[in-house]
Amino acid sequence: MFQNQKPLGLYIHVPFCAHKCAYCDFYSITNEDLIQEYTMAITEHMRRKKRIAKNYLVDSIFFGGGTPSLLPIESFCEIMKTVREVFDISPTAEITLEANPGTLDSKKLAVYRELGINRLSLGLQSADDGELRMLSRIHTRDEFEHSYMLARMEGFTNINIDLIYALPRQTKEKLLDSIDYVISMGPEHISFYGLSIEPNTPFGRNKNIRALLPDEDEQYDMYMAACKTLESAGYLQYEISNFAKKEYGCRHNIKYWTGKEYLSFGPSATSFIDNMEYKYLPDIERYISCVKKESEIREREYMFNHEELETRFVMTFMRLRAGINAEEYKRRFGLDFEKEYSEKIERFIQSGHMVKTAYGYRLTRKGMMISNYILSDILDLLPDELE
Amino acid sequence: MDRQEKIRNFSIIAHIDHGKSTLADRILEKTQSIATRDMEEQILDNMDIERERGITIKARAVKLNYKASDGETYEFNLIDTPGHVDFNYEVSRSLGACEGALLVVDATQGIEAQTLANTYLALEQNLEIIPVVNKIDLPSANIEGVRKEIEDVIGIPAEGCPAVSAKTGLNIEDILEKIVTDIPAPEGDENAPLKCLIFDSYYDSYRGVVIYVRVMDGKLSAGQTIRLMNTGATFETVEVGYMSAFGLMPAKEISAGEVGYITASIKSVADTQVGDTVTDDDNPTAEAFPGFHAAQPMVYAGIYPADGAKYPDLRDALEKLRLNDAALTFEPETSIALGFGFRCGFLGLLHMEIIAERLEREFNLDLVTTAPSVIYKLTMRSGETIYIDNPANYPDPEQIAKAEEPVVKASIIVPTDYVGGIMELCRDRRGDYKNMTYIDSSRVELHYILPLNEIIYDFFDALKSRSKGYASLDYELDGYLESKLVKLEVLLNGEVVDALSFIVHSDKAYSRGRKIVEKLRDNIPRQLFEVPVQAAIGGRVIARETVRAMRKDVLAKCYGGDITRKKKLLEKQKEGKKRMRKLGSVEVPPETFMAVLKLDEE
Numbered sequence: 001m002f003q004n005q006k007p008l009g010l011y012i013h014v015p016f017c018a019h020k021c022a023y024c025d026f027y028s029i030t031n032e033d034l035i036q037e038y039t040m041a042i043t044e045h046m047r048r049k050k051r052i053a054k055n056y057l058v059d060s061i062f063f064g065g066g067t068p069s070l071l072p073i074e075s076f077c078e079i080m081k082t083v084r085e086v087f088d089i090s091p092t093a094e095i096t097l098e099a100n101p102g103t104l105d106s107k108k109l110a111v112y113r114e115l116g117i118n119r120l121s122l123g124l125q126s127a128d129d130g131e132l133r134m135l136s137r138i139h140t141r142d143e144f145e146h147s148y149m150l151a152r153m154e155g156f157t158n159i160n161i162d163l164i165y166a167l168p169r170q171t172k173e174k175l176l177d178s179i180d181y182v183i184s185m186g187p188e189h190i191s192f193y194g195l196s197i198e199p200n201t202p203f204g205r206n207k208n209i210r211a212l213l214p215d216e217d218e219q220y221d222m223y224m225a226a227c228k229t230l231e232s233a234g235y236l237q238y239e240i241s242n243f244a245k246k247e248y249g250c251r252h253n254i255k256y257w258t259g260k261e262y263l264s265f266g267p268s269a270t271s272f273i274d275n276m277e278y279k280y281l282p283d284i285e286r287y288i289s290c291v292k293k294e295s296e297i298r299e300r301e302y303m304f305n306h307e308e309l310e311t312r313f314v315m316t317f318m319r320l321r322a323g324i325n326a327e328e329y330k331r332r333f334g335l336d337f338e339k340e341y342s343e344k345i346e347r348f349i350q351s352g353h354m355v356k357t358a359y360g361y362r363l364t365r366k367g368m369m370i371s372n373y374i375l376s377d378i379l380d381l382l383p384d385e386l387e
Numbered sequence: 388m389d390r391q392e393k394i395r396n397f398s399i400i401a402h403i404d405h406g407k408s409t410l411a412d413r414i415l416e417k418t419q420s421i422a423t424r425d426m427e428e429q430i431l432d433n434m435d436i437e438r439e440r441g442i443t444i445k446a447r448a449v450k451l452n453y454k455a456s457d458g459e460t461y462e463f464n465l466i467d468t469p470g471h472v473d474f475n476y477e478v479s480r481s482l483g484a485c486e487g488a489l490l491v492v493d494a495t496q497g498i499e500a501q502t503l504a505n506t507y508l509a510l511e512q513n514l515e516i517i518p519v520v521n522k523i524d525l526p527s528a529n530i531e532g533v534r535k536e537i538e539d540v541i542g543i544p545a546e547g548c549p550a551v552s553a554k555t556g557l558n559i560e561d562i563l564e565k566i567v568t569d570i571p572a573p574e575g576d577e578n579a580p581l582k583c584l585i586f587d588s589y590y591d592s593y594r595g596v597v598i599y600v601r602v603m604d605g606k607l608s609a610g611q612t613i614r615l616m617n618t619g620a621t622f623e624t625v626e627v628g629y630m631s632a633f634g635l636m637p638a639k640e641i642s643a644g645e646v647g648y649i650t651a652s653i654k655s656v657a658d659t660q661v662g663d664t665v666t667d668d669d670n671p672t673a674e675a676f677p678g679f680h681a682a683q684p685m686v687y688a689g690i691y692p693a694d695g696a697k698y699p700d701l702r703d704a705l706e707k708l709r710l711n712d713a714a715l716t717f718e719p720e721t722s723i724a725l726g727f728g729f730r731c732g733f734l735g736l737l738h739m740e741i742i743a744e745r746l747e748r749e750f751n752l753d754l755v756t757t758a759p760s761v762i763y764k765l766t767m768r769s770g771e772t773i774y775i776d777n778p779a780n781y782p783d784p785e786q787i788a789k790a791e792e793p794v795v796k797a798s799i800i801v802p803t804d805y806v807g808g809i810m811e812l813c814r815d816r817r818g819d820y821k822n823m824t825y826i827d828s829s830r831v832e833l834h835y836i837l838p839l840n841e842i843i844y845d846f847f848d849a850l851k852s853r854s855k856g857y858a859s860l861d862y863e864l865d866g867y868l869e870s871k872l873v874k875l876e877v878l879l880n881g882e883v884v885d886a887l888s889f890i891v892h893s894d895k896a897y898s899r900g901r902k903i904v905e906k907l908r909d910n911i912p913r914q915l916f917e918v919p920v921q922a923a924i925g926g927r928v929i930a931r932e933t934v935r936a937m938r939k940d941v942l943a944k945c946y947g948g949d950i951t952r953k954k955k956l957l958e959k960q961k962e963g964k965k966r967m968r969k970l971g972s973v974e975v976p977p978e979t980f981m982a983v984l985k986l987d988e989e
Contacts, residue, residue: 011947193943193944194939194941194943195943196942196943196944216913216935216938216939217935217938219938219939220938220939223939240941240943241943241944253946256947256950257945262947264947268948269947269948270947270948270951271947272947272950277951279948302951311954312950312954315950315953315954315957316945316950319945347915348915351915351916353915368941369938369939369940369941370915370938370939370940370941371940371941371942372940372941372942372956372957372960373915373937373940373960375957376958376960376961376964377961377964379957379961381954381957381958381961
């Protein structure tokens, strides 16, 4: 290890699912025949990064998907081994794996622990079996509970549970039942997302679905009530959709919101390094063949200029409960945040959507709920930067 | 007078869709003025919008040669007439240039209000009318029934009149022969002082204004100084000639009895208004052609660019359109809500729609148009009389002694089955029933006095929808009548929005106020805070709705690959915001104005 290594996050996309959920638009396939080739390709891809890797010390790794827990143990070991071969991993690194209830067993969990996975993220989404069926999840609440207990027994002390709200026909009462259930399980971290209807999903293709969703005011009430319940149970909101017990915020995800560098592998994954963003082809077969042929795997890449980085900084920092840190802003861009933004922000302070903090500004919870509106208002957005 | 013996000047009178343009095409074809294969369909209507709407907006004329069965070749001048009630005056001038008219009636539809009104105009000017029954190729054609109707309703003989199919070309020769035998030749005095009637004019970027005239007396050649008798303007004639099917054909001179054009380096059609008389400046005729009046707008509306920066473009576009449209008036206007725009005057709602459409289509402008208004006449307590065409200028009601609104004399022809519905509609629109006459056992003509402001929005559409499309309407201005008028104001977040206020009869104020606040509630996007939407008369609120505060506009997930996607989303949102009009603290997209101002759709 070198003294001047920079911190780095690693993201590894595992694009396999037993079954596609009705709402999900992340890239994944249900054909598991390609797992072998995928494993070969992604490990080869990593080995090619050896030269860059030397400059970095990896302090977070995130296996996302898809369903990473679907990978056979041998494949997973192979990938983990390669990661450690290529990158210097901090001994205190946060290493997260997303898992679907129903795909876990004691043996797998034990191997994960052995390989250094120290954080599990379980997709529960709802504690109501009817809602789970509607979302076309492959598990029931009991199956989740079983997986969760197994994980605890195998020694996982940092577990996240994903929940989705604003489901078709969901009421606030039903949502709060799910919230209460999750709190009763006592995870260290809870991700709490509003359902978004994405175009290329069964939900997106269902023309009637929008009529079934809670309306804007109901969604607002759901969010507010849920946030309150979570906070009174000791879960602190640190981002629009994320809550954690003290000290348990997700280090890897926080990198995304604080402009830190991350390197990614796997089809559809996006990296951000040296002010450059690039995205790999969202097509596993092409990803594999490109790695084999040593041809271009990137679907697109873009070098951000100073203004664009500034926009991204404000945009992502504003997602955080802590909000903008004017000092860090000044350090990075040499600008006075107060001078750049206070005039535009004033009306949102008046309306109770933003507040001034000791470090800068942040959105109130009410403001978080309309953050798109606020950001599109205060940011100088340059259109079509990627075209 | 051998020369004039061979001239026949005529128009075609027909209801929309009764086949006027098609018939004109067939006549052109039969007179071999144009080869069929070269013929652009419906050559007389040469504006896109006219063709799309199936109506003729501007009159056009064409000179044709016809070799009749008597072996002689005749010169036909076919003068087309606009077919909409907004352009009544232009129709009367076109007819004034003729000695005869073809009255085209659809063999399956019978006479319509518009046809009737135009036929009366023609009869008033002593034109010889040749009835023509068209569309006899259709299975439901009732030739004898329609002939009888023409005789009963108009009182002109129609027995044995040409029965044709303009579509297939059947019996078109019958019409051409009738034109020769029945329509009188002109009888102008070519040695008398020059006297020409202007029936149309248009602006050409190379020649300046091209004036279409009928020479009544005298003759005119290039170099002669002409005087326009009503405007008093004088010009030196640059060129004279005829309108052929292929375009303008210069000639040495045009003389009594003929139809032709004049160019004289004239810069604006405002100088060459339809109905004016052209004479020789050195040797003027004693009397102008009677009945001239300058084009008089009846409907006013504010036109604003959706993007405030396009104001100069809008001004240029309006100036260009005015070169060609003497009836269009405009002056700069400022609205607190909409910024800089123009108060424009139109002949009627159709005229307004056409102008707005041309501005958007030909000049690529995005517009916001305010509610059309008529001209109200107010007698103030001070004794002064003022005319108001913009609700924003409506004075304090305390100072008004008497308010009057323009009314029209309307004639509606409708099948008896729908009379009930139409009468209800007219009552609803504050119509004053005059009488009803039977055209035949199945159709009646209703006469009403109706306030103009009740028919400028959507009266015609309502009429059509309540009669399955069968009712037809004609109207003419019939002065002013006293009325209980109020100014209805719309307030957003407590502030009056000038562009949304309008003048309305007090009996209608409540329902209009309700409707407008409901429409606004549905069309204003949620704002940062709750926005009350109110309708008020003289500060008294009569209707209120609330636009709720924006509660949710957030992207739930924003991880590595989502950041760029989200930024694009925000860019789009920002673009959308730039189009918003800021009314006080409320942001309103231009579409909201359009939606709200289209008040009366059910």
